[in-house]
Amino acid sequence: MIGEIITTLFSKFPLVGAIGAVAIIMAFSYWFANLIGQKRMGSAIAIVISLALAFIAGKTTGGSKGISDVTYFSGFALLGGSMLRDYAIVSTAFGVKLENLKKAGLPGVVSLLIGVSFSFFVGVIIAVALGYNNAIDAATIGAGTVTFIVGPVTGTALGASSEVVALSIAAGVVKSVVTMIITPIIAKAIKLDNPTTAMVYGGLIGTTSGVAGGLAATDSKLVPYGAMTATFYTGLGSLLCPSIGYMIVKMFL
Amino acid sequence: MEIYGLGIVAFCMYIGSFVGYFIGKLLGVSGNVGGVGFAMLLLVLLSNYYETKKGGWSERTQNGILLLSALYIPIVVAMAGIQNVVAAFSGGAVAFLAGGIATIGSMLLVPLIGKLGKDKTIE
Incomplete structure (x- = not known):
């Protein structure tokens, strides 16, 4: 029963789940970056971890969309998809001289x-x-x-x-x-x-x-x-x- | 208000992408040709114009835009997670050599072409 509820959570709120998962990946990456004394490497480590997870997910599911092919993490397709990516990229132009x-x-x-x-x-x-x-x-x-x-x-x-x-x-x-x-x-x-x-x-x-x-x-x-x-x-x-x-x-x- | 900042970026993205798709149609290629680039250009022009004429947007409006830019890296992390990494590794020698050599070669060209910009500023 509990497992069923948890599955429901992930399938009802996929975007929220993906945001939470990315937060965990980044928290771990920055912690690890600090540990090895390379504070600025945090986001690079997070990207490499994500790529590695995408590789594992691709191998196990046989799909072509990395982590988002795993039912629990389908929200990654929305969070990392081109719509939000482009929206965020446009915002970075603010402050450009x-x-x-x-x-x-x-x-x-x-x-x-x-x-x-x-x-x-x-x-x-x-x-x-x-x-x-x-x-x-x-x-x-x-x-x-x-x-x-x-x-x-x-x-x-x-x-x-x-x-x-x-x-x-x-x-x-x-x-x-x-x-x-x-x-x-x-x-x-x-x-x-x-x-x-x-x-x-x-x-x-x-x-x-x-x-x-x-x-x-x-x-x-x-x-x-x-x-x-x-x-x-x-x-x-x-x-x-x-x-x-x-x-x-x-x-x- | 924060939502104004989010709205300004949304507005720029729609105008920019409209231009991008329009150019795509004119050229006969499907898709958005440089739409994000036009949107960014529009945001740069708008914000620089407001800065000089009216002293810039209010702090809360700016916060809306800054929230989006702050989400940028997490979004990129999520994007890395949905790449077809298996295909990249199993594409065989052609894919690996072509992709790898082109990337590294292009990177080595960066300082060469970057000099064009420096020469121009010295003039």
Whole structure:
């Protein structure tokens, strides 16, 4: 009977349950960060724990949406979904100084164009090197390397097989996960400590979830700058990859 | 009032996303092209305008916006929890190499392109 009531609680108030669960994950992460004397690593540790939980949940449930596939934690899909994520990202723009944006305008635009083409062609070259010699397959995998949304958009437009589309999504997810984990480690070396480089970083990496997670774990003051450019990346990729990108790939294959 | 702050952000998100979807339709790509970016730009312009003209929003209105920004990191933690991490690890060599090399390569380009901004300020 008690177990039944508890199940009811989790299925009736999924969002509240997810907020409580995230609070526990963060409390543990900050406690652990303090323990190892790295106070600023708290959010990075919380993100890594969440990713690890998503891995365990994915293995046990066989689903594709991490912890939210576990009935008790379905609220994670709402709390971590794109609606609340974007709502919160927009709010971080409050306090941004106009002059900082102007300063980063040109490098922001340049980084977007270079970022999309760099990721696309790295993906294409690796796909060809590993035997995906057909232009449609290579372009789809390259597009997935841009972000895991651009991959399926391009694959659908070009008529790629579902196996290749799945691979392209996987490439994008790898990018997003690697970004979340590596950013706080590499931040100092790439001078990621001011609004201009944060905007360039957002434009070069572009995966909104990766950039958001990586910058939050590095220095939350930089989030609005990186997020602002990153939000144009997927759109630009969806535009360029199936059109100009595919045409260039086709010239060589 | 706090709800005004939440409302201002909601307003910016709707206007920005409207522009984003509109551009998406014009370009023939499905989805929201830079909508969040436009929304952020609008919030920056609105808040900077109020700051200079009327001395900024009241403290309680600001608290509404700050509440949302404070929820940002917990939301990102929840977002990390719903990623398809299993697919990322089992996607095979292509997915892993392409995603990994592109990410690390892009990161190494950050200081190079960041210099563009610095040169401009020196001028």
